[in-house]
Amino acid sequence: GAGVSQSPSNKVTEKGKDVELRCDPISGHTALYWYRQSLGQGLEFLIYFQGNSAPDKSGLPSDRFSAERTGGSVSTLTIQRTQQEDSAVYLCASSPTSGGGNTQYFGPGTRLTVL
């Protein structure tokens, strides 16, 4: 079946602009995660959604970052007033539930470059 999809695959923006990154999880997966991969910090957890529960935003680096998940499916990660340090690959993952043994399946990522 279809895997996790993300769009756009690449995004170049100017410092101070807002960007929106989209994630479409595997159909039927109730858990959705956002991670960020950067050279300096490696892979970092950002935010987690499980069904209709309130998301865990504990990994978001600043209040410029926000995310929503509509209808328990598609998720959008928004970065306001982008900074150069936001440049990274943003990865989305989904799993059937949030249970510990469940495998998280990753999308191809969105490479964000802030000029």
Added chain:
Amino acid sequence: AQSVAQPEDQVNVAEGNPLTVKCTYSVSGNPYLFWYVQYPNRGLQFLLKYITGDNLVKGSYGFEAEFNKSQTSFHLKKPSALVSDSALYFCAVRGYSGAGSYQLTFGKGTKLSVIP
């Protein structure tokens, strides 16, 4: 807090030779352990995981990993390396329960180069 260490930034191995990519972890209680592989400009691809049971776990593309509780290790192995195995490998851990147990904590990654 949970953590993962991959002590080698890079591992070089000749094609046909066995390979090992090392991983040690720290987590409260019993761990769930995962290996992912990343090819250039691609997302993370799941290789294998340890949940419980047999300490030797077999995964995709001939890879296997051995869980060692006393040494808190989960090294990735393959009996005979292929040039196509050249990629970036990530070890990850998550705990059974507690705050943040649903999130994966990753190591820094190990770049594997298989030399023809």
